[in-house]
Amino acid sequence: MTAVAAPPAATGRVRRPEVAGVVQPRLPRAPRRLAALGVAIAVLFAAPMGFLVVRTAGLGGDTVLETLTDDALTPLLWSLGLGAAVALSAAAIGVGLAWCTTRTDLPGRRAAAVLGPLPLVVPSYVGAAALVAGFAPGGLVADLVSPLGITPPEIGGFWGAWFVLSAFSYPYVYLPVAARLAELPPSLEESARLLGRGPRQVFTSVVLPQARTAVAAGTLLVFLYTISDFGAVSIMGAPTLTNEIFQAKLVPELWLPLASLLGAVALVVVAAERALARRRVAVSGVQVRRAMQVPLGRWRWPVALVVWGWFGAALAAPVLVLVLWVVRGVLGAGSPSATVLAPGGLLAPAASTVGVSVAAALATMALVLPVAYLTVRYRSRAGGTANTVVVGAFALPGLVVALALVFWTLKADALAWLYQTIPLLVFAYTVHFGAQGLRAAQVAVGSVPTRFDDAGAVLGASRSRRLRTIDLPLMARGLGAGLGLVLLSAMKELPATLLLAPPGFETLATRIWAASDSHQLAQLGVASLVLLALSGPLTWVLVIRPGRRR
Amino acid sequence: MLGAAGVVLVLCTAVLAACSSGDDNKVVVYSGRSTDLIKPVLDRFAAETGISVDFKQGDSADLALTIEQEGERSPADVFISQSPGATAYLDDKGLLRPLPQSTLDRVAAEDRAGDGNWVGLSGRVRVLVYNTDLVSPDDLPATVEELTGAAYQGKVGMAPTNGSFQDFVSAMRISEGDDATTAWLEGMAANDVKTYANNNAVVDAVIRGEVPMGLANHYYLLRALEDDPDAPAANHVFADDVGSVEIVSTASVLAGAQHTPQAERLVDFLLSDETQRYFADETFEYPVVAGVPPAATVPELAAEQVLRVDFDELGSEFASTVTMIRDAGLTR
Numbered sequence: 020m021t022a023v024a025a026p027p028a029a030t031g032r033v034r035r036p037e038v039a040g041v042v043q044p045r046l047p048r049a050p051r052r053l054a055a056l057g058v059a060i061a062v063l064f065a066a067p068m069g070f071l072v073v074r075t076a077g078l079g080g081d082t083v084l085e086t087l088t089d090d091a092l093t094p095l096l097w098s099l100g101l102g103a104a105v106a107l108s109a110a111a112i113g114v115g116l117a118w119c120t121t122r123t124d125l126p127g128r129r130a131a132a133v134l135g136p137l138p139l140v141v142p143s144y145v146g147a148a149a150l151v152a153g154f155a156p157g158g159l160v161a162d163l164v165s166p167l168g169i170t171p172p173e174i175g176g177f178w179g180a181w182f183v184l185s186a187f188s189y190p191y192v193y194l195p196v197a198a199r200l201a202e203l204p205p206s207l208e209e210s211a212r213l214l215g216r217g218p219r220q221v222f223t224s225v226v227l228p229q230a231r232t233a234v235a236a237g238t239l240l241v242f243l244y245t246i247s248d249f250g251a252v253s254i255m256g257a258p259t260l261t262n263e264i265f266q267a268k269l270v271p272e273l274w275l276p277l278a279s280l281l282g283a284v285a286l287v288v289v290a291a292e293r294a295l296a297r298r299r300v301a302v303s304g305v306q307v308r309r310a311m312q313v314p315l316g317r318w319r320w321p322v323a324l325v326v327w328g329w330f331g332a333a334l335a336a337p338v339l340v341l342v343l344w345v346v347r348g349v350l351g352a353g354s355p356s357a358t359v360l361a362p363g364g365l366l367a368p369a370a371s372t373v374g375v376s377v378a379a380a381l382a383t384m385a386l387v388l389p390v391a392y393l394t395v396r397y398r399s400r401a402g403g404t405a406n407t408v409v410v411g412a413f414a415l416p417g418l419v420v421a422l423a424l425v426f427w428t429l430k431a432d433a434l435a436w437l438y439q440t441i442p443l444l445v446f447a448y449t450v451h452f453g454a455q456g457l458r459a460a461q462v463a464v465g466s467v468p469t470r471f472d473d474a475g476a477v478l479g480a481s482r483s484r485r486l487r488t489i490d491l492p493l494m495a496r497g498l499g500a501g502l503g504l505v506l507l508s509a510m511k512e513l514p515a516t517l518l519l520a521p522p523g524f525e526t527l528a529t530r531i532w533a534a535s536d537s538h539q540l541a542q543l544g545v546a547s548l549v550l551l552a553l554s555g556p557l558t559w560v561l562v563i564r565p566g567r568r569r
Numbered sequence: 570m571l572g573a574a575g576v577v578l579v580l581c582t583a584v585l586a587a588c589s590s591g592d593d594n595k596v597v598v599y600s601g602r603s604t605d606l607i608k609p610v611l612d613r614f615a616a617e618t619g620i621s622v623d624f625k626q627g628d629s630a631d632l633a634l635t636i637e638q639e640g641e642r643s644p645a646d647v648f649i650s651q652s653p654g655a656t657a658y659l660d661d662k663g664l665l666r667p668l669p670q671s672t673l674d675r676v677a678a679e680d681r682a683g684d685g686n687w688v689g690l691s692g693r694v695r696v697l698v699y700n701t702d703l704v705s706p707d708d709l710p711a712t713v714e715e716l717t718g719a720a721y722q723g724k725v726g727m728a729p730t731n732g733s734f735q736d737f738v739s740a741m742r743i744s745e746g747d748d749a750t751t752a753w754l755e756g757m758a759a760n761d762v763k764t765y766a767n768n769n770a771v772v773d774a775v776i777r778g779e780v781p782m783g784l785a786n787h788y789y790l791l792r793a794l795e796d797d798p799d800a801p802a803a804n805h806v807f808a809d810d811v812g813s814v815e816i817v818s819t820a821s822v823l824a825g826a827q828h829t830p831q832a833e834r835l836v837d838f839l840l841s842d843e844t845q846r847y848f849a850d851e852t853f854e855y856p857v858v859a860g861v862p863p864a865a866t867v868p869e870l871a872a873e874q875v876l877r878v879d880f881d882e883l884g885s886e887f888a889s890t891v892t893m894i895r896d897a898g899l900t901r
Contacts, residue, residue: 090895151770155779253730253766256901266730266900268630269658270888347797418631425638435642439625514627518635522597522623525604533603533626537852538769538792542605 049397057393060386061405064450067415068282068408070423075279078272086276090263095280098246098259101180106242108185112329113192113237118226119326121200123315126323131330133559135197138333139190139507140554144250145531145547147183149337150174151254179255186333187251188244191504192237194562195459198500199233200226202466218313232296232465236458239292240504243285243414243454260284261416268418278419285414290407293394338551341544348541365530365549372526373553375441375516376509379448380561383456383505384498386449391460396469406457413454417514420451424519439521447515448505455504463497464490503562507554527553595621596831597644599636601629601651602818606852614838620831629655630732637662641825646832648821649690649839652732653880654739656687656819657887666824669833675840676857679877680817689817690839691848692855694875695737696804696813698775698790699782709805713784713812717756726763726771726783729899733768733786733816739890740814743878747893754897764901769793776800786816788853791866808874815875817857 049057075083119125120132138146152158154174161170174182207229211221227234252262260281267273315322390409393402412420424447428434437443467490475485491498513528520526527550534542600607603626611622625632625645633655636643648665650656659665660682667685680689697716699709710716716725728734741750763780765771771783772790776797787804794800807813820839822832838844845856850864863869883890 148770152773155774155777158777253901254770256764256766258900262730262901266895267891268634269654270891273891344796418634422634422638425635429639429642438642439644514631517625517627518631522625529604529626533605535769536603537605538772538789538796539605540796 046396046398049393049399049402053389053393053397054399054401056389057399057401057405060390061401061408063386063446064405064409064412064453066427066450067412067420067423068286070426071275071279071282071415071419074271074426075275078275082272083276083279086273087280090273091260091277091280094258094260094263094277095284097177097257098261098281098284101177101184101252101257101259102242102245104177104181105184105188105245106238108181109189109241110192110234110238112185112189114196114227114230114234116189116326116329117193117197117200117230118222119322121197122226123313123322124319125315125326126319127327131326132197133555134330134334135193136190136503136507136558136562137551137554138187139504140511140550141187141337141547142250142511142513142528142531143183143187143248144254145341145535145543146187146337147179147251147254148535149340150179150183153336153340175255177257180252180257180259183251183255184241184245184248188241190507191240191244191455192234194500194503195233195237195462195497196230198459198496199230199462199466202496203229221313233462235292235296236462239289239410240413240455240458242288243410246281246284247414247416249416249418264416265418278415282411282415285411286407288414289410290403293403293406338548341547344540344544345548348539348544365527365546368525368527368530368546369549369553371524372510372528372550373557375445375448375526376506377557377561378441379445379452379509380456380502380506382445383449383453384460384502387453387457387460387501388464388498390457391464395461395464409457410454412450413452415451417451417512418518420447421515421518424450424515439519441521441524444516444519444524447519448509448512451512451515452505452508455508456501459497459501459504460494463494463501466497467493499562503558506557506561510550510554593828594619594831595623596646596828596835597623597625598647598649598835599625599627599632599645600649601627601632601655602649606848607649609851610839610844610847611835613844614835618831618834618838620834622835630658633658636664636823643823643825644827645823646826646828647835648823650687650819650821652736653687653816653819654732654736654887654890656821657880657883657885659821659823660684660686661885661887664824665821666826666829668822668836672833672837672840675837677859679815679879680857683879683881687819687821688836688840689857690820691818691845691852692815692857693733693786693788693818694806694813694815694855694870695733696785696787696790696806697782698772698785698802699805700775700778700801701803702801703778703781706805709782711807712810713807714753714810716762716812717753717760719760721760721782723761723763724781725757725760726765726774726780727757728765728767728771728785728901729894730764730901731767734784735890735894736816737784737814738894739880739883739887740816740876740878741811742886742890742893743880743882744811744814744876751893751897754894754899758898762899764899766901772802776802784812787867791853794866804868806868806870806874809876811876811878813875815855815877817880818854 116135120128120135125131151174154161207225208221211225216224246259247261249261249265252259253265260277264274264277264281387409390402390405393399394406424443428438428443471489472485475489511528513532516526516529527546530546531543534546598611608624611624614620615622629650629652632648636645636648636659648659665686668688673681673685673688676689681687697709710721738750741753765774768785768789771785772793774780775783776793790802790804820836822829822836826832840858842858842861845858845861848854849856849861853864853867855863
C-alpha cells in the first residue's frame with residue numbers, strides 16, 4: 020500500500036477548478052431517513068457476527084478464554100501474515116493489469132480486459148488442486164518440462180497458499196481500479212505530460228493518487244478474502260484461523276471462539292482502514308469518451324510478455340490441467356464418468372447458477388448503495404458502523420454465514436417459511452459478498468461530482484429522479500465493477516449453496532464439489548470449464564460493455 | 570438492467586413454485602454422500618414406493634452442524650453420513666432415534682449402533698496406498714505401528730485433518746487405548762510424515778511419486794484408477810491390524826423426523842441387496858449386508874483380515890480425537 024501514498028499535490032497543480040482535489044473541510048450531516056436505512060441494513064448484515072456472539076457466549080467464559088489462550092495465537096499470525104502478503108501482491112497485480120488494459124497499447128488489451136476478472140470465478144480449492152496436479156513432482160506440467168531439464172518449484176505451505184490466493188483474488192483490485200481508471204478524465208494526464216512529466220511520473224503522481232480509493236477498496240477485500248478462505252489453505256497446508264476452524268468443526272469449544280476471533284480481527288481491520296483512509300474527495304469522473312493512451316514503445320512486447328505470461332500461469336495453467344482431466348476422462352470412455360460428460364446434465368445447474376448469481380449481484384448493489392452514500396457523502400456514525408459490519412462480514416467463511424442464517428431464520432416463526440428457499444440463498448450471498456459491492460459502490464459514489472446533484476436539486480428534481488438521471492448513469496462503471504465482483508463470487512460459492520438452497524437445487528459449484536468428492540476429475544473439469552465459459556460473457560455483458568457504451 | 574432484474578425475479582418465482590410441492594408422502598434426506606453416488610438409488614426408491622425424496626447433499630460434518638442448528642425445526646428425516654464421527658456428534662446430542670430391529674438385523678452387530686440409533690451402509694477399509702514404481706511389496710509394513718520406524722521416515726503421507734483419518738484414530742483409541750494412540754500420532758509426527766488436505770490429495774501424491782506411500786480409505790485409489798488405469802499405485806491391507814480397520818458410512822433417522830415411516834422405509838431400502846450391490850459397484854465400497862459380494866475390482870477380504878471396532882464405545886469422546894491429533898502436532 021505504501022506505493023499508493025504518493026504525493027497528492029500533483030492534482031492541485033493542475034489549474035482546472037473542477038478537478039482540483041481539495042480536502043472537503045466538513046461533510047454535511049446525514050439525512051435522518053438515510054441514516055435509519057443505514058442502521059437497518061447494518062442489522063441485516065450483522066447476522067453472522069451476531070450468531071457467533073450468541074453461540075460463543077453460550078460456551079461460557081472459561082472455555083472461550085482457554086481456547087483463545089491455548090489455540091489461537093499461531094493460526095492468528097498465519098492469517099494476518101498470509102492476508103497481508105496476498106493483499107500486497109494482489110494490489111500490485113491488480114493495479115498493473117488495470118493500467119495496462121486501460122491506458123496502454125498493450126497487444127490484446129481488449130481480450131485481457133475480459134480475461135482479467137475471470138480467475139475470481141475459479142473455486143480456490145479447484146485452482147489449488149489444479150496447480151498442485153500441474154506443478155507438484157510428477158505432475159502434468161512437471162512431466163511436460165522435465166525433458167527440458169526444468170524442475171518446477173514445489174507448491175505448498177505459506178508460499179503455495181500465497182501464490183494461489185494472489186492468482187485468484189487480484190480481480191478484487193483489478194475490477195474497481197480498471198473501472199476508476201476508465202473514467203478518469205485524460206486531461207489530467209495530458210496536462211502532466213505537457214508539463215514535461217514522463218509516463219512513469221504521470222503514473223505515480225497522477226494516476227495512482229486518483230485510483231487510490233479504488234486500490235484501497237480492493238486490497239482490503241483481498242485481505243478479508245484471504246483470511247476467510249478454506250479451499251486453498253487446506254490444500255496448500257497453511258494453518259490459518261479458518262483452516263483450524265474447519266478442522267475443529269465438530270468441536271464447538273474450539274471452532275466457535277476461533278471464528279469469533281476471526282470476526283473480531285475483521286472488524287478491527289475494517290474500522291482501522293476507514294479511520295486511516297484520508298477522506299480526500301477524488302477527481303470526478305465525467306463522460307469520458309476516450310482515455311489517454313500511453314504508447315509502451317520498446318516496452319510494448321516485454322510488457323505483453325509479462326501480462327500474457329501472468330494469464331498463462333494464473334488462468335491458462337489451471338485451465339490446461341482441467342482440459343487434460345476432461346480429455347483423459349473422455350479417452351477412458353466406458354467408465355461412468357463418460358456418461359456425465361453429456362453436456363445436457365449441466366444445463367439446469369448452469370441456468371440455476373446464472374439465475375441466483377445475477378439476482379444476488381443486483382440485490383447486493385441495491386442494498387449497499389444507501390450505505391455507500393451514507394459513508395461517502397455524509398458525516399454519519401451510522402454509516403461508519405454499517406461500513407464496518409458489511410465489510411467485516413466478508414472475512415467469515417461461507418459455512419459460518421450459512422449456519423448463522425439457519426440460526427436466525429428458524430429462530431423466528433415469521434421467518435421460518437424462508438428457510439431453504441431461493442430468496443434466503445440470495446440473501447446469504449448478499450450478506451457474504453456485500454463487502455465487494457459496497458467497496459465498489461463507495462468508489463463509484465465518490466467519483467460523482469455533487470455539483471450536478473446540487474444543480475438538479477435547485478431545479479426542483481426529486482431525490483429519486485436525481486439518483487436515476489444524474490448519479491446512476493455516472494456511476495455505471497463503478498457499480499458494474501461491484502456487480503461483477505459479487506456475481507463471480509456468488510457463481511462459485513459452495514457451503515451456503517449446499518446448506519441453504521432448496522433440496523435438489525444444484526449449481527455448477529455444487530456439481531464441481533460432487534465430482535471432486537467422488538474423484539471424478541473429468542466431470543470436475545467439465546463443470547469448471549462451463550463455469551469459466553459462462554463467466555466470460557457475463558462479465559462482458561454486465562461489467563465491461565455498459566462502461567464502453569457510454 | 571431492470572429488464573434483467575425482472576427476468577431473474579420471474580425465474581426465482583418459478584423455481585420456488587416448483588420446489589414447494591405440498592406433498593406429504595415424502596422423505597427429506599441430508600446426505601454426506603454426493604449426488605453422483607446416491608441419486609440413482611433414491612430415484613429408484615421413489616419409483617418403487619411412490620414416496621418422493623427431497624435430497625440435500627453436503628459435507629457430512631457440515632450437515633450434522635446444520636441439523637444441530639435447525640433443532641426442532643429441522644426438515645431432515647434421514648441423515649446419511651460418510652463418517653461415524655458426524656453421526657456420533659448428533660447421537661450424543663440426542664437427535665437420532667432408534668431404527669426398527671428388522672432393519673438393524675440386516676447387518677452384523679459391529680456395523681450398527683448398540684442403541685440402534687444408526688446402521689452401517691457400506692464398509693470402507695483403511696489401507697496403505699503405495700507407488701508400485703517406488704516401493705517393492707516386500708518392503709511394506711505388516712502393521713501401521715511400523716510406520717513410525719526409521720525405515721519409513723519422510724516416506725508416508727496422510728490427511729490428519731480429514732474426517733476419515735479422524736475416524737481411523739478414533740478406532741485406534743478403541744482398539745489400542747489412548748496412550749498407544751497418542752504415542753503413534755507423536756511417532757508419525759516425529760517421523761516427518763507428509764500431510765495432505767484429504768484422501769484424494771494423498772492418493773494423487775502417491776500416484777505422482779511425490780511421496781512413496783500414504784494412508785487412505787481403500788476406494789480412493791480404485792476411483793483414481795478408473796480415471797487413469799495406468800497409475801502406478803496399489804492398495805496394501807494391514808491384515809488384522811488397526812491400520813486396516815473397517816469404518817462404516819452410516820444411515821440414521823432423526824428424532825424430530827416428520828416422515829418417520831417413509832424414513833425408516835428408505836433406510837431399509839438402502840440395505841436391500843440391490844442397493845448394496847449398487848454401492849459396491851459404483852463406489853467400490855464393501856457391502857455391509859451378508860451375501861452381497863464387493864465389486865469385481867475390489868479385493869475380497871476375509872473377515873479375519875479386517876479389524877472391526879465398536880464405534881459406540883467412544884460415545885461423546887469422539888470430539889477429543891480432534892484434540893489428540895492437534896496436540897500431537899499433526900496439522901495441515
